[in-house]
Amino acid sequence: MKRYLPWLLRLLGPALLIYVLFFTGLQWSELGASLASANLWLVLLSLLLMAPFIWIKAWRWTQLLHELHIELPLNTAAGIYAVGIFLGGTTPGQAGDFAKGFYLRDRGAALAPAMLSVVLDRLCDLLVMAVLAALSVFTFSSLLPNQALQTALVFVTGGGLLLATWMLLARGPREWLLGRVLPPLLPDRLRA
Structure with missing residues (x-):
């Protein structure tokens, strides 16, 4: 079997x-x-913008990888990122995006930092969305009930995302997570 x-x-x-x-x-x-x-021009525009979108996000990912001591050429990163976008779009909760970590492992990187790079990349996306959400709340505050509560939620959510990102990017917490917490949790076949 x-x-x-x-x-x-x-x-x-x-x-x-x-x-x-x-x-x-x-x-x-x-x-x-x-x-x-469908508007043909908008479809064509979206197809044309897909390539720069992938290259920009792949460049950001290579910067995160560099901080984790994983070197990956931009062309390779763009290809892996495109596969991650496809797999993320075809799996529940975009779980397929984590395939990028396994592609990096196949290229010799340790799995824990590779997966951490995917999590950090997702956090970067969440930070951008949090900023856009905060701007939207302030822009359309006259349309929303209980403005004080919504403002507090925006700040708490944004602060939580910033704190989580800072903790994962800071060397001490990152090394603790990669060196002590994750290795015992991973099966032996995934550690190498």
Whole structure:
């Protein structure tokens, strides 16, 4: 069975796609109408902006990796990041994004720092979203009830994200997490 398991896992995705497309009652006419009504210029613009989006995020990830003493060329990072975006979009909770850590392990990096880089990258995204959310709350504060509570929530959430990011970026807490906390929790086959 172990011999066939990798092939069975590879067939799982296409099998699920076939199931969703043909056996869940998908309304093909509605899907076609929706695609036909899409603004072609916006679709093309989004496709054109995807490449710079991936390169910028891959560059940010390489900076995080550099701080964790993992060197990765930008071209390779962009490819791995694109795979992570795809897998993240096709798995619940974007869990597939953590495949980037396994790709780094396959290239010789330790798994714990590789996974930490993925977590830090996600925290960077959360910080950007927290800033945008805070700006939105202040911009549209006249439309929201109980402004004091919402302002407090914005500051507590933003402060918590900043604290978590600082603790993971600071050398002492990071080395404690990578050297003492994570290794005993990981199975032996994932440590190397």
